Amino acid sequence: MGYVGNVPQSDTVLRLEQRKSFALGLWIRDASGRLLDITGSEFRIVMRKKIPNADPGDGTNLIVNYFATMVDPTGGYCSFYLQAVDLDHPAGEYLYAIVMINEGYSSVVVTGVIDLQPNTEFSSVNETYIGNNVPMSLTIDMQGPNVLNVFTGPTLAPGTTSFTNEDKAKLDGIDAGAQVNVHADWAAPDESPAAIHNKPALGTAAFEDVQDIAVPRDGQPKDVLMKNGPGPTDYGWAVPPVGPGPGNLTAVGIAAGRVPTANGADSWGWLPIPAPPVSSVNDKTGVVILTADDIAATAARLWLTPAERTKIAAVKTNPDWTDLTNVPAFGTAALQNTSYFLRPTMVNAATDVTAGVLDNARVPKVSALRGFTSGTAAPTGGADGDVYLQYS
Numbered sequence: 001m002g003y004v005g006n007v008p009q010s011d012t013v014l015r016l017e018q019r020k021s022f023a024l025g026l027w028i029r030d031a032s033g034r035l036l037d038i039t040g041s042e043f044r045i046v047m048r049k050k051i052p053n054a055d056p057g058d059g060t061n062l063i064v065n066y067f068a069t070m071v072d073p074t075g076g077y078c079s080f081y082l083q084a085v086d087l088d089h090p091a092g093e094y095l096y097a098i099v100m101i102n103e104g105y106s107s108v109v110v111t112g113v114i115d116l117q118p119n120t121e122f123s124s125v126n127e128t129y130i131g132n133n134v135p136m137s138l139t140i141d142m143q144g145p146n147v148l149n150v151f152t153g154p155t156l157a158p159g160t161t162s163f164t165n166e167d168k169a170k171l172d173g174i175d176a177g178a179q180v181n182v183h184a185d186w187a188a189p190d191e192s193p194a195a196i197h198n199k200p201a202l203g204t205a206a207f208e209d210v211q212d213i214a215v216p217r218d219g220q221p222k223d224v225l226m227k228n229g230p231g232p233t234d235y236g237w238a239v240p241p242v243g244p245g246p247g248n249l250t251a252v253g254i255a256a257g258r259v260p261t262a263n264g265a266d267s268w269g270w271l272p273i274p275a276p277p278v279s280s281v282n283d284k285t286g287v288v289i290l291t292a293d294d295i296a297a298t299a300a301r302l303w304l305t306p307a308e309r310t311k312i313a314a315v316k317t318n319p320d321w322t323d324l325t326n327v328p329a330f331g332t333a334a335l336q337n338t339s340y341f342l343r344p345t346m347v348n349a350a351t352d353v354t355a356g357v358l359d360n361a362r363v364p365k366v367s368a369l370r371g372f373t374s375g376t377a378a379p380t381g382g383a384d385g386d387v388y389l390q391y392s
Contacts, residue, residue: 011112012138012150014096018119019088021129025079025137026068026098028109035076036142040102043068043078047096047114062089063096079137084125091118109140110150220270221253228264238263239270 016022026043028036047063063086068078098110140150177193185194205213215225219237226238239260249260249268260268281288282295297303304312316323333341347353367374371386379388 008108008111008150010150012110013113013115015115015117016087017117018091019084019122019125020119021084021127022082022087023079023129023136024082025071025077026109027137027139028076028078028100029139029141031141031143033141037074038070038076038078038100038102039073041070041073042101043080043098043109044101045080045082045096045098047094049094062094081129083129084127087116088125089116091116109142110138220255220258223269226267236263237269238267240267 014022014024028038030036045063045066045068046061048061063082066080066082066086068080070078072078092115094114094116096112096114097108100107100109138150179193182193184196185192186196186199188194188196190197216236220239222239223237224240225235226240227235228238229235251260251270254270257273258270259273261271263269279285281290284290284294292303295303321327342352366372367389372389373379373382373386374389374391376390376392379390382388
């Protein structure tokens with residue numbers, strides 16, 4: 001059966017040992033399970049015997065107005081830390097209540113029975129428990145000022161979490177005093193977290209550029225590496241000196257096309273024969289700057305002006321019919337072959353007229369045909385097959 005009111009819908013039993021401290025956490029949530037901000041609120045716990053009590057100051061309660069510690073009020077969490085002496089009462093059942101007070105409004109959030117169990121140990125009754133992680137908690141769902149449900153179970157205090165054996169193994173492998181986000185520093189002293197241990201003892205070559213200490217390139221057969229100046233990198237390949245005198249310079253083993261050149265180390269180096277220098281260009285000497293006017297045109301290669309280049313670019317090597325101008329307006333006969341037409345005197349009646357009916361308009365009168373003659377006189381002459389018509 002459902003009901004409404006400001007009384008919790010169920011009682012909660014706390015089964016505790018006599019004279020033993022007890023820590024209890026409270027999580028306060030709304031009807032949707034979201035944790036409420038309980039900043040500015042107070043939570044009290046009271047306990048008394050099962051007898052009528054009208055004491056307005058709760059002076060006869062066995063636990064009198066014990067206030068909760070607001071551990072994480074914005075996260076809806078607080079906790080009670082009952083000391084052993086608070087539960088030093090005869091074994092049995094006692095009524096208790098937890099009340100929430102906010103801006104003068106009070107509401108009972110938990111009610112029930114504390115069932116004190118007999119305990120034979122007395123010496124620790126005066127020990128003081130310092131609140132830390134709370135092993136047990138109540139989760140209280142509220143709708144406005146009314147309690148909907150109260151859930152019991154173990155919990156961890158805000159800011160704490162459980163971890164696996166693998167997590168513990170990782171922690172065990174971290175040295176004491178280890179720090180995060182420490183960048184290794186070559187110059188850091190040994191006592192610094194950034195120190196690099198077991199650094200190798202570097203030689204002097206580690207601080208030189210490779211081009212300053214590497215063996216020079218080039219060189220010729222029979223050359224030797226010689227110091228040729230006072231500087232630390234003044235050295236190079238050279239033919240070893242053999243002293244003055246004729247015949248001391250030998251070309252044995254030297255490639256063809258090379259000449260001896262003084263190397264500045266009292267000896268010689270063999271270099272390729274340089275190309276002869278250019279004395280003049282188009283009769284110009286010194287620093288020569290050529291222009292197009294300095295290069296004469298030839299029969300095979302001509303200079304062109306911009307206008308001439310434009311003309312050449314406009315010429316089409318394969319012009320199109322549409323590119324022509326002043327083309328006459330041809331008739332339809334221009335597109336027909338000559339076989340479709342007969343020239344004068346080209347009609348052969350024996351071969352060209354072989355079938356069909358001739359148009360009357362194109363056939364001459366019978367009297368005008370060949371072999372036909374007419375007149376008023378009597379016929380004369382003629383030949384076989386001629387027809388003569390005499391009329392008056």
